[in-house]
Amino acid sequence: MxxxxxxxxxxxxxxxxxxxxxxxxxxxxxxxxxxxxxxxxxxxxxxxxxxxxxxxxxxxxxxxxxxxxxxxxxxxxxxxxxxxxxxxxxxxxxxxxxxxxxxxxxxxxxxxxxxxxxxxxxxxxxxxxxxxxxxxxxxxxxxxxxxxxxxxxxxxxxxxxxxxxxxxxxxxAAMLQDSLLPETLPATAEWHLAARYVPGAHSPVGGDWYDVFRLPGDRLGLVIGDVAGSGLAAAIVMGRLRSALRAYALEFTDPAEVLGRLDRKASHFEGYAMATIAYGVIDTPAHRLELALAGHPPPVLAVPDGRSVLVDAPVGPPVGYGLAVTGRRSVGVDLPPGALVALYTDGLVERRDVDLDMRLERLRAVTRAEPPETACVRIMAALVGDTPAADDVALLAVRRAMTAT
Missing domain, CATH: 3.30.450.40 (GAF domain)
Known part of the structure; x- marks a missing residue:
């Protein structure tokens, strides 16, 4: 029935x-x-x-x-x-x-x-x-x-x-991301740092991150990255890449080698994940930055005489999908007294219907060799202002003091 x-x-x-x-x-x-x-x-x-x-x-x-x-x-x-x-x-x-x-x-x-x-x-x-x-x-x-x-x-x-x-x-995702962003930045008497992270307007959590850590040999590791996607999935991949990059950074001195190892790991274990990353190592005694880019926009270098430039560095493929089959390259950048380097994710410079080159030029023009916290305030005011960004924004500024103390 x-x-x-x-x-x-x-x-x-x-x-x-x-x-x-x-x-x-x-x-x-x-x-x-x-x-x-x-x-x-x-x-x-x-x-x-x-x-x-x-x-x-x-x-x-x-x-x-x-x-x-x-x-x-x-x-x-x-x-x-x-x-x-x-x-x-x-x-x-x-x-x-x-x-x-x-x-x-x-x-x-x-x-x-x-x-x-x-x-x-x-x-x-x-x-x-x-x-x-x-x-x-x-x-x-x-x-x-x-x-x-x-x-x-x-x-x-x-x-x-x-x-x-x-x-x-x-x-x-919010708790995971908060736990992975550095609570404090390892500043020294000669090297000062400041950072910003703001989630995109369309997603409270994404895959952008920044990281700073000490390395053997009086070196300082600087990372800024952007995992494709948003939400918990992107935050989980971000956490895995962050941990793996730190591990490789202890084993290899060349940033290009570190990104190459990370690319192999991500391509094998992370499925369809992809990320752009800028990884630099400051040799503090030599006052020199070794930098490698994986699909990431170049940082800005500002020096005390008023000049600021986008660092001329080879941009390799993003991390993931096994794209870097021909290897990656690093570039060395001297950091004179008072110099400031600003690393950022594309959410800072990309806006719908606005030419990217114009936004990069705006970023270059407003970046000055000043205390990192002041630089972050100036850059965020000029590039973000009172209009929320659609994508996450991460910004990391590091400056060499004018004189060692």
Whole structure:
């Protein structure tokens, strides 16, 4: 027999998923409220939500009513495999009337004695969020109306799960990025530093970063980089590249060699990640900067006589995708007393409908051999002003003192 819902039950389902109070609840509370109601209204024994993992290749049991062991045991189902995997892959409802190892991956379902299952995809804004499925231990048929109504429930749950995931990712990415930016810059009596980081207007967190660290032999490492993309994924890649670059910097003195090693690592382990990076090493006794660029705009060098120039350095390919097959090159730059070097990401100079060369010229013109904090204030005022940048902005300024103290 079919399970045709009467008008009262249909109305109850619609009221349950449109209840305004759900908007005030956390995701777990939404599950706690709706899944028992689903069991009651659809006259089923189990209701389970599986959400996609970070890579979108597996479904993970996140909430259940009637078969909580799925959650407790961390059930995972590959997309495209078994009952729930087929729902996710096809992104359409699936009904089965035989529950065993030939139709489902999770043995908990048939050991629970389920005879029939109905699963619907959880999709919002074109993205697969997960799968909602219900089951019953007694034989029955799920009719088309029940499929439509369960899909409405899944859509409501998908919206809640998507919003929750977005909030969590933004928070996690912001915390990760904050933890990776230096709390203090290793200034000395002769070398002074200042920096800025401002997230882009369209994303609170991106993949831009700067780093400064001491190296053996009285050397100072300077890094500024920009990972393609935004959000948690970009922040995670940024963290990995930052750590790997620091490790390679301890092993190799040539910045070009360090970027070459980093490129190999990123190309092999980071999949489709790509980043532009400027990496320089200041030999403090020699007052000289060795610099290598991986797809990154050149820094500005300003000297006390009023001259400022974009450093003439070879720009190699970005890091990632194994692009630097012919090797990378470094360039040496002498830093006279009072000289200032400003490194930056492209968010500082790129603006829609504005010529990039004009923006670079503006940056060169306003960069002066002055205290780094003053230079950062001047550069940000001239290049950012009161208009938020669409992309992240990172700026790192380092200056050699006029006289050693």
């Amino acid at each position: 079919g399970g045709v819902l009467d008008p009262v039950t249909r109305l109850a389902v619609l009221e349950a998923i449109t209840d305004g109070a759900l908007r005030e609840l956390e995701l777990e509370q939404v599950f706690d409220v709706l899944l028992p109601r689903v069991r009651e209204l659809f006259a089923v024994d189990t209701a389970t939500v599986l959400l996609t993992d970070a890579g979108g290749r597996q479904l993970v049991a996140r909430a259940a009513s009637g078969l909580e062991a799925e959650v407790f045991q961390g059930v995972r189902v590959p997309v495209g495999v078994g009952f729930a995997g087929r729902v996710a892959q096809q992104r359409k409802p699936v009904r089965i009337d035989r529950v065993d190892e030939s139709t489902v991956v999770n043995p908990l379902l048939w050991t629970r004695g389920l005879r029939v299952l109905l699963g619907v995809p959880m999709v919002t804004q074109g993205d697969l969020v997960g799968v909602l499925h219900v089951g019953r231990t007694a034989p029955r048929e799920f009719d088309d109306e029940e499929v439509v109504l369960l899909q409405l429930v899944a859509d409501r749950l998908a919206m809640a799960a998507h919003a929750h995931r977005s909030r969590v990712e933004r928070t996690a």
